[in-house]
Amino acid sequence: MGQPATEADGSLALWVCNRCGWVYAPAEGDPTRRIPPLTAFERLPPDWSCPSCGADRDYFFH
Amino acid sequence: MRRLDSTEIVLSRRQILAASAAAGAVAALPGQASAAKEGASDPSSLAFRQPEHTIADTHRVAAGHQAQVLIRWGDGVAVDAPAFDVFAQSAAAQDRQFGYNNDFVAFMPLPVGSLASEHGLLCVNHEYTNAELMFPGLTLKDKTEKLCREQVDVEIAAHGHSVIEVRKNGQSWQVVAASPFARRLSALTTEFQMSGPAAGHDRLKTKADPSGRTVIGTLNNCAGGVTPWGTVLIAEENFDTYFSGDPKKTPESVNHIRLGIKGKSRYAWSRFHDRFDIEKEPNEPNRFGWVVEFDPYDPTSVPVKRTALGRFKHEAATCVTLADGRVVVYSGDDEMFEYLYRFVSRDPIDRKNRRANVGLLDHGTLSVARFDKDGTMTWLPLVWGQGKLTAANGFASQADVLIDARRAADLVGATPMDRPEDVETNPANGRVYVMLTNNSQRKPEQVNGANPRADNRHGHVLELTPPGAGKGRIGRHDAERFRWEILFLAGQRADGATYHPATDKYGAWLSAPDNCTFDNRGRLWISTDQGSNQRKNAIPDGMYACDVDGPGRSLVKFFYGVPRDAEMCGPAFTPDNRTLFVAVQHPGEDKDSTFDRPSTRWPDFRPDLPPRPAIVAITKDDGGPVGS
Numbered sequence: 167m168g169q170p171a172t173e174a175d176g177s178l179a180l181w182v183c184n185r186c187g188w189v190y191a192p193a194e195g196d197p198t199r200r201i202p203p204l205t206a207f208e209r210l211p212p213d214w215s216c217p218s219c220g221a222d223r224d225y226f227f228h
Numbered sequence: 229m230r231r232l233d234s235t236e237i238v239l240s241r242r243q244i245l246a247a248s249a250a251a252g253a254v255a256a257l258p259g260q261a262s263a264a265k266e267g268a269s270d271p272s273s274l275a276f277r278q279p280e281h282t283i284a285d286t287h288r289v290a291a292g293h294q295a296q297v298l299i300r301w302g303d304g305v306a307v308d309a310p311a312f313d314v315f316a317q318s319a320a321a322q323d324r325q326f327g328y329n330n331d332f333v334a335f336m337p338l339p340v341g342s343l344a345s346e347h348g349l350l351c352v353n354h355e356y357t358n359a360e361l362m363f364p365g366l367t368l369k370d371k372t373e374k375l376c377r378e379q380v381d382v383e384i385a386a387h388g389h390s391v392i393e394v395r396k397n398g399q400s401w402q403v404v405a406a407s408p409f410a411r412r413l414s415a416l417t418t419e420f421q422m423s424g425p426a427a428g429h430d431r432l433k434t435k436a437d438p439s440g441r442t443v444i445g446t447l448n449n450c451a452g453g454v455t456p457w458g459t460v461l462i463a464e465e466n467f468d469t470y471f472s473g474d475p476k477k478t479p480e481s482v483n484h485i486r487l488g489i490k491g492k493s494r495y496a497w498s499r500f501h502d503r504f505d506i507e508k509e510p511n512e513p514n515r516f517g518w519v520v521e522f523d524p525y526d527p528t529s530v531p532v533k534r535t536a537l538g539r540f541k542h543e544a545a546t547c548v549t550l551a552d553g554r555v556v557v558y559s560g561d562d563e564m565f566e567y568l569y570r571f572v573s574r575d576p577i578d579r580k581n582r583r584a585n586v587g588l589l590d591h592g593t594l595s596v597a598r599f600d601k602d603g604t605m606t607w608l609p610l611v612w613g614q615g616k617l618t619a620a621n622g623f624a625s626q627a628d629v630l631i632d633a634r635r636a637a638d639l640v641g642a643t644p645m646d647r648p649e650d651v652e653t654n655p656a657n658g659r660v661y662v663m664l665t666n667n668s669q670r671k672p673e674q675v676n677g678a679n680p681r682a683d684n685r686h687g688h689v690l691e692l693t694p695p696g697a698g699k700g701r702i703g704r705h706d707a708e709r710f711r712w713e714i715l716f717l718a719g720q721r722a723d724g725a726t727y728h729p730a731t732d733k734y735g736a737w738l739s740a741p742d743n744c745t746f747d748n749r750g751r752l753w754i755s756t757d758q759g760s761n762q763r764k765n766a767i768p769d770g771m772y773a774c775d776v777d778g779p780g781r782s783l784v785k786f787f788y789g790v791p792r793d794a795e796m797c798g799p800a801f802t803p804d805n806r807t808l809f810v811a812v813q814h815p816g817e818d819k820d821s822t823f824d825r826p827s828t829r830w831p832d833f834r835p836d837l838p839p840r841p842a843i844v845a846i847t848k849d850d851g852g853p854v855g856s
């Protein structure tokens with residue numbers, strides 16, 4: 167996953183799914199997809215999708 | 229015939245569909261059936277010919293049926309509603325007009341208590357808003373920053389509920405003008421009361437409401453139910469998505485995080501209304517997530533949030549009356565790994581005086597379901613002072629148990645489900661059907677009998693049997709233990725779907741069962757919501773139906789398809805089954821779709837209008853029961 171996200175580089179920003187409102191919190195990662203905590207949204211794999219509604223990454227904004 | 233191989237046929241069908249859509253109706257076209265010819269070998273009792281099972285710009289229905297657009301976003305509801313002008317929409321106008329994203333639909337016969345099927349009230353939820361399709365110049369990415377105060381207030385006013393009076397003239401339904409019953413419940417202006425054990429609790433108090441008993445608005449009303457005494461229940465679902473602010477900076481952080489509030493909202497409401505910022509008003513979210521009851525037959529009735537039914541993301545709230553007159557309400561908590569709930573009233577209904585039932589849902593027992601491998605399920609009561617639901621675990625009273633119903637359910641050992649959506653009892657056999665829409669997060673080590681698939685992308689339908697239920701017998705829905713089995717796993721065969729084997733020949737596959745209803749013969753009608761997976765699966769959301777008894781059990785057929793990027797909601801039959809009302813929600817909702825460049829312009833197909841959520845009335849050409 168490369169460099170962990172930090173508060174300082176701003177990559178701990180929350181990203182919101184614009185289809186269902188689910189929030190990606192880098193501090194938590196996405197355990198069921200084996201995404202470790204402190205993974206910035208930008209570093210999620212390209213095929214990652216919203217765990218709540220299945221929307222792909224393009225639906226997310228921050 | 230699944231694929232059309234002639235360009236001319238495609239063109240001519242589009243032309244016909246466009247022409248009929250412009251006229252407000254779409255007739256089924258011959259030759260679209262993917263089912264084989266009717267014949268003795270099809271074991272299903274559903275004899276209709278399926279429309280083409282593909283995604284299209286407009287809607288379509290089984291052969292021999294008509295689908296008429298009845299009312300759309302922006303059409304007048306209140307007597308004083310101004311005409312819809314999409315380029316000059318105001319909050320004041322929206323507060324009187326039909327709201328956005330219609331979901332639950334109840335047909336309430338007129339007069340009250342009758343079985344009238346050609347005259348009644350339609351009670352319709354407005355779940356949420358798509359600002360990028362409602363206003364010019366916005367995209368999915370920039371709308372939260374760009375929306376102005378007036379637009380946000382239009383969004384808030386477009387949430388809630390509408391009551392309209394409708395009448396059937398011949399085969400066609402009309403909205404009755406200037407009806408004394410017509411009203412809007414909105415999230416902007418309508419006052420709601422709280423009742424039951426949590427009403428007035430400190431955790432429900434805010435600066436604007438020091439009583440903890442009065443709330444402006446209702447949010448994210450998904451599905452609902454109808455009580456035996458003729459009131460309507462509407463269920464507050466994903467209320468967390470409206471709130472911004474850091475939960476860790478509030479005294480309610482555990483609660484807010486458990487309900488999904490993480491600090492960022494997809495809506496801009498907190499920019500203009502402090503109550504949607506939990507750092508400023510930490511208790512405001514505690515005033516949502518309830519089941520609301522109101523009387524549509526009394527246009528002055530004040531809607532009430534019934535706290536005895538618990539606080540979670542209620543998909544629906546559906547009623548069954550016990551032999552002794554007490555009432556059972558089933559409700560699913562629509563999120564991955566959440567639970568199935570049941571409320572049993574303490575008191576019986578008063579059948580002679582409907583108004584005497586006004587407080588019936590304030591007293592009773594809320595339980596949550598545990599499913600065991602042996603095919604039994606147990607209802608676990610959520611009662612303060614019992615088991616772990618005590619002060620030692622942070623519950624000071626029943627109010628705390630109800631406000632933190634999810635946490636209470638965790639402690640009693642409920643079974644985490646694959647997103648429980650609608651839960652409905654079949655009047656023909658007394659069994660309860662649970663739509664489990666999907667759960668892509670379930671890992672192989674987390675599967676259990678009632679949720680048997682890891683990465684469950686297509687969902688499944690559970691069938692619960694209370695003791696004594698069976699053909700013509702409703703059974704004991706207050707019993708501690710039921711039996712359960714899986715009616716079918718959805719998806720394609722390659723996904724492990726378990727429909728009737730003849731579905732491949734005579735029916736169609738579905739994904740993401742969401743809402744449901746039954747016809748008078750006890751057949752199950754399912755509406756689906758695949759979300760953005762609709763494009764990936766390349767099949768439309770819509771109405772599907774199957775037998776649940778007899779040789780055609782779980783043979784699923786496709787009946788009605790929504791226009792592109794919509795979901796299907798609100799199936800509601802009239803008592804005579806000769807009309808089926810359905811709700812087309814968020815047509816044109818896609819990541820690249822905007823007011824200016826929508827993926828469809830259903831139902832108006834006018835270049836100056838965006839797509840509009842709308843209610844559709846489906847009837848049969850020969851006047852017979854729908855689907856017969």
Ligand SMILES: [Zn+2]
Pocket residue numbers: 183184185186187188216217218219220221
């Ligand atoms: Zn999502």
